[in-house]
Amino acid sequence: MFESWSIIGLGLFTGFVFGFLLQKGGVTKYEVIVNQFRLKDFTVLKTMLTAIVVGGIGVYALYEYELAKLSIKPAFLVANIVGGLIFGVGMVLLGLCPGTAVAALGERNRRALAGILGMLVGALIQAETYGWISGLARSVDLGSVTLPNLLGISPWAILAGLAVAALAVFVALEFWEKRPVRQGSSALPSDPSIGTGSREKVGAL
Amino acid sequence: MNPLCMTRWSPYIVGTLLGMLIWFTFGVAHKALGVSTNFSQAILWAEKAIVPEHAKEVPYFADYKIPTAIGWEAAIFVGLILGAFVSAQLSGDRDAEQLPELWVRRFGPSRWKAYGLAFLGGAILMYGARLAGGCTSGHGISGTLQLAVSSWAFFLSLFASGVASAFILFRKGA
Numbered sequence: 353m354f355e356s357w358s359i360i361g362l363g364l365f366t367g368f369v370f371g372f373l374l375q376k377g378g379v380t381k382y383e384v385i386v387n388q389f390r391l392k393d394f395t396v397l398k399t400m401l402t403a404i405v406v407g408g409i410g411v412y413a414l415y416e417y418e419l420a421k422l423s424i425k426p427a428f429l430v431a432n433i434v435g436g437l438i439f440g441v442g443m444v445l446l447g448l449c450p451g452t453a454v455a456a457l458g459e460r461n462r463r464a465l466a467g468i469l470g471m472l473v474g475a476l477i478q479a480e481t482y483g484w485i486s487g488l489a490r491s492v493d494l495g496s497v498t499l500p501n502l503l504g505i506s507p508w509a510i511l512a513g514l515a516v517a518a519l520a521v522f523v524a525l526e527f528w529e530k531r532p533v534r535q536g537s538s539a540l541p542s543d544p545s546i547g548t549g550s551r552e553k554v555g556a557l
Numbered sequence: 558m559n560p561l562c563m564t565r566w567s568p569y570i571v572g573t574l575l576g577m578l579i580w581f582t583f584g585v586a587h588k589a590l591g592v593s594t595n596f597s598q599a600i601l602w603a604e605k606a607i608v609p610e611h612a613k614e615v616p617y618f619a620d621y622k623i624p625t626a627i628g629w630e631a632a633i634f635v636g637l638i639l640g641a642f643v644s645a646q647l648s649g650d651r652d653a654e655q656l657p658e659l660w661v662r663r664f665g666p667s668r669w670k671a672y673g674l675a676f677l678g679g680a681i682l683m684y685g686a687r688l689a690g691g692c693t694s695g696h697g698i699s700g701t702l703q704l705a706v707s708s709w710a711f712f713l714s715l716f717a718s719g720v721a722s723a724f725i726l727f728r729k730g731a
Binding site for chain 2: 353354355356359360361362363364365366367368369370371372373374375376377378379380381382383386387388389390391394395396398399400401402403404405406407408409410411412414419420421422423424425426427428429431432433434435436437438439440441442443444445446447449450451452453454455456457458459460461462463464466467468469470471472473474475476477478479480482483486489490494496497498499500502507510511522
């Protein structure tokens with residue numbers, strides 16, 4: 353019925369740090385999320401790509417030394433892709449995702465509370481209707497497979513490629529965001545009214 | 558200035574620390590980081606309490622291996638609220654108590670409309686997350702960094718759909 357106290361303690365600590373970082377990163381804000389999808393503020397992409405590269409290197413290192421197991425969700429590609437497409441629509445409407453919405457509760461965000469109540473209903477509808485579509489959802493089943501398994505190459509080659517690609521994207525974004533803006537142009541990221549936040553509010557860190 | 562009291566940290570710093578947090582969850586707790594399973598678990602527990610016979614017949618819970626024991630994910634849920642609360646208190650960030658400016662420009666100042674559409678958005682995204690088997694944390698961070706095929710398929714389609722939806726929703730500018 354309940355997991356051990358040590359797991360609950362570790363979960364509380366993990367959640368606390370996670371929520372603290374999401375709030376400091378600004379990704380608990382509607383504008384930051386929505387403007388990522390409008391391609392006006394790249395905070396979300398920068399944060400996630402950095403986390404993926406840093407996290408991936410560490411987790412694969414732990415795995416190589418048998419200090420951690422991987423936990424790969426099964427690739428039911430129809431379910432993964434259709435689920436992702438549906439998720440994107442909802443995420444733009446709410447301007448938060450599940451983790452950032454829960455964190456936003458800590459900021460007394462009432463829209464996030466409404467969103468979380470909606471999420472409960474969405475989870476209920478999904479559980480109740482899944483039986484009708486389970487055949488289709490599971491029609492393409494690759495199993496718990498990783499890109500290195502699928503492509504037959506080392507995870508380190510993929511992680512190195514990801515790191516280089518992420519670095520190139522970051523350098524390009526930083527240059528593009530700092531480019532001089534012509535007067536009267538509708539150049540996107542420097543529109544002062546949008547609250548892009550990624551530049552002007554960042555502290556010395 | 559004490560960094561803990563800043564309103565915003567650089568996304569590169571936050572991303573690096575998030576990545577290191579995942580080392581911790583894998584290396585110490587031996588768990589991946591996820592949020593959306595909580596919601597299916599809540600439904601499972603509610604159904605077990607209210608309609609126990611029916612709960613056994615719902616194929617979703619078994620197919621997606623929804624854990625019956627409460628612990629790790631629920632603790633993360635509580636921790637998330639506390640962590641964001643402390644962060645916002647330290648910096649005095651009270652932004653979230655108002656409707657977002659961009660929202661008001663696009664959808665108007667009605668609070669009930671804002672809550673209604675937020676509810677709808679939450680329902681839509683959670684339907685998608687539970688179908689896909691994870692959300693932006695379970696697939697988007699924990700899964701992609703393990704180079705899982707399922708997670709990259711989810712992440713790329715969510716991004717493409719989000720960009721398309723945002724352009725349709727905000728096509729008039731706002």
